[in-house]
Amino acid sequence: MYTLIDKLRDTQNLTKNEWLLLLKHLQGTSIESALSEYLFSKSRSVQKSNYGKKVFIRGLIEISNICKNDCLYCGIRASNKNAQRYRLTPEEILTCADEGHEIGFRTFVLQGGEDPYFTDGILCEIITKIKNKYNDSAVTLSLGERTKESYEKLKKAGADRYLLRHETANESHYAKLHPANLKLSNRKECLFNLKQAGFQTGSGFMVGSPFQTTENLVEDMLFLKELDPAMVGIGPFIPHCDTPFAQYPNGSVELTLHLIALIRLMLPKALIPATTALGTLDKQGREKGILAGANVIMPNLSPESARKKYTLYNNKLHSGAEAAEHLRLLKEQMNKIGYEITIERGDYLCTNTTQNH
Numbered sequence: 001m002y003t004l005i006d007k008l009r010d011t012q013n014l015t016k017n018e019w020l021l022l023l024k025h026l027q028g029t030s031i032e033s034a035l036s037e038y039l040f041s042k043s044r045s046v047q048k049s050n051y052g053k054k055v056f057i058r059g060l061i062e063i064s065n066i067c068k069n070d071c072l073y074c075g076i077r078a079s080n081k082n083a084q085r086y087r088l089t090p091e092e093i094l095t096c097a098d099e100g101h102e103i104g105f106r107t108f109v110l111q112g113g114e115d116p117y118f119t120d121g122i123l124c125e126i127i128t129k130i131k132n133k134y135n136d137s138a139v140t141l142s143l144g145e146r147t148k149e150s151y152e153k154l155k156k157a158g159a160d161r162y163l164l165r166h167e168t169a170n171e172s173h174y175a176k177l178h179p180a181n182l183k184l185s186n187r188k189e190c191l192f193n194l195k196q197a198g199f200q201t202g203s204g205f206m207v208g209s210p211f212q213t214t215e216n217l218v219e220d221m222l223f224l225k226e227l228d229p230a231m232v233g234i235g236p237f238i239p240h241c242d243t244p245f246a247q248y249p250n251g252s253v254e255l256t257l258h259l260i261a262l263i264r265l266m267l268p269k270a271l272i273p274a275t276t277a278l279g280t281l282d283k284q285g286r287e288k289g290i291l292a293g294a295n296v297i298m299p300n301l302s303p304e305s306a307r308k309k310y311t312l313y314n315n316k317l318h319s320g321a322e323a324a325e326h327l328r329l330l331k332e333q334m335n336k337i338g339y340e341i342t343i344e345r346g347d348y349l350c351t352n353t354t355q356n357h
């Protein structure tokens with residue numbers, strides 16, 4: 001196993017069989033083991049040589065929990081009648097950005113369900129306003145599947161980055177997590193369209209989603225290698241009580257940490273968040289994520305009332321603290337483990353000209 005980890009670090013590549021061997025082994029391995037310690041020390045050293053001890057922050061603004069899709073795992077799926085729906089107005093979104101900028105955020109992530117209200121026209125107007133007011137800041141979108149033309153318009157309006165997890169790279173697994181109208185092939189096409197439109201593009205998947213096999217995870221790693229995204233978000237699956245997956249168990253925090261480390265070795269320059277889902281299952285989840293090789297944290301800037309309603313899964317972390325207080329605590333937590341929050345924009349360290357900003 002040690003030689004596989006070395007090979008991945010040295011070549012950023014493993015074969016399908018090597019991935020299978022390594023992931024099968026790590027699946028039953030405690031993060032306290034000598035092998036895990038070895039893996040994390042390697043991923044930390046790659047993290048350090050690319051980004052030093054910096055942790056980038058992104059201000060998350062949850063703009064709407066109205067969604068036309070019906071993904072089986074997600075709490076804001078269209079058929080969940082218990083979800084209290086909301087949508088922020090463009091003014092409210094701007095106010096969130098104002099408050100975030102004031103305390104040091106230089107990236108704003110507009111995330112939401114696939115809400116038909118947010119047409120290209122409305123989104124472009126919001127993006128333009130934020131970018132005109134804060135030309136030192138990046139705008140990231142996380143708004144699901146749209147047409148190539150739509151992505152191009154949003155890019156032209158000034159958006160810099162786009163997050164769209166592939167969720168699982170296996171066709172039949174994808175079909176078990178999604179309704180029939182959603183196809184993995186379209187998801188992948190969207191991701192390549194986003195890259196082509198010039199976005200710093202992010203993908204990722206849930207760890208331990210229902211029916212996931214080790215073979216599926218191998219496919220996830222191979223797909224990420226092929227896509228070569230600027231950002232990779234992974235987090236444990238957490239059931240939501242009003243979904244068909246209410247009775248399925250949580251994904252494993254330990255496996256998520258192992259996968260973060262492996263992604264750091266495979267894609268050394270990737271921006272990898274220690275996700276909210278990780279922090280939800282483990283009080284120390286975010287710190288552990290950073291120590292496994294992640295280098296991004298995405299605190300919530302949404303209004304308190306919206307935060308409670310944006311429940312993709314149960315017990316989602318939403319600190320009662322206001323954003324400024326939350327950021328102060330976060331700085332302390334990061335300092336304690338030897339890292340520092342930076343207010344830099346934190347763009348992808350480009351290796352080619354197609355992924356500029």
Ligand code: 5AD
Pocket residue numbers: 073074075164165167205206235236237238239240277312313
């Ligand atoms: N558990 C964990 N993550 C979830 N997501 C959606 N529902 C859940 C859940 N029940 C993730 C998906 C999506 C991202 C915004 O949140 O991967 O892409």
